[in-house]
Amino acid sequence: MLPCAYYLLRLYLSLLRVKVVGEDAGLQHLAEHGRVIAALWHQRFLPALAYVTKFRKFKLCVMISQSKDGDLIAPIAKRLGLEPVRGSSPRGGKKALAAILKAFEDRPGVVHIVDGPRGPKGQVKPGLIGMAQVSGAVVIPIFVSANRAWIMGSWDRFLVPKPFSKVKIRWGKPVVVPRTNDTESFEKVRKKIENTLTEGYAQDDLSWGWKEPL
Numbered sequence: 001m002l003p004c005a006y007y008l009l010r011l012y013l014s015l016l017r018v019k020v021v022g023e024d025a026g027l028q029h030l031a032e033h034g035r036v037i038a039a040l041w042h043q044r045f046l047p048a049l050a051y052v053t054k055f056r057k058f059k060l061c062v063m064i065s066q067s068k069d070g071d072l073i074a075p076i077a078k079r080l081g082l083e084p085v086r087g088s089s090p091r092g093g094k095k096a097l098a099a100i101l102k103a104f105e106d107r108p109g110v111v112h113i114v115d116g117p118r119g120p121k122g123q124v125k126p127g128l129i130g131m132a133q134v135s136g137a138v139v140i141p142i143f144v145s146a147n148r149a150w151i152m153g154s155w156d157r158f159l160v161p162k163p164f165s166k167v168k169i170r171w172g173k174p175v176v177v178p179r180t181n182d183t184e185s186f187e188k189v190r191k192k193i194e195n196t197l198t199e200g201y202a203q204d205d206l207s208w209g210w211k212e213p214l
Contacts, residue, residue: 005072015164021170029138035135035136035138039139059083061083061085062083070117112128121155138176142171145208146167168204
């Protein structure tokens with residue numbers, strides 16, 4: 001079952017026409033700073049898989065929920081070159097966070113789905129900020145959009161680009177998360193990243209001619 005699902009996914013991803021924007025600046029920051037967290041919405045992680053294989057040598061970690069869906073996704077993510085760490089806010093979150101922080105000892109980056117496996121849609125969970133504070137990593141927003149796609153009826157309106165559609169993956173500007181326990185400062189930077197993602201995704205969606213942000 002797994003090999004079949006993996007090869008079908010690779011075939012599908014190969015049919016997407018992916019254009020990457022801002023990669024050089026992002027990679028330069030990665031080389032100079034050494035620790036980054038790539039932040040994106042759950043809604044858009046499928047087309048992003050067409051791009052992650054480029055970073056196979058880094059063995060980037062990604063947190064995947066302890067659910068039946070996660071059981072299917074985790075081995076496929078591993079075949080694509082990611083290192084799955086199982087857990088989410090509701091289940092196993094602390095253990096997964098500890099594993100990711102340990103991974104930073106010999107790996108430069110983590111891919112993080114910032115609104116988690118269950119949402120709410122478009123809401124950055126506090127775990128992203130805590131991870132950045134403890135690790136000292138900067139957060140780099142990753143914007144993923146497509147000119148043609150199916151929109152699923154899930155909680156996040158999951159986006160599935162149609163075969164041969166154009167997909168844009170854009171690196172945003174790094175966000176430095178201050179190391180402070182002050183509640184107000186914590187919420188301020190969380191909201192800043194949330195607004196950056198919301199506005200960036202809306203900008204790219206509308207540039208394709210969508211009538212409203214997806």
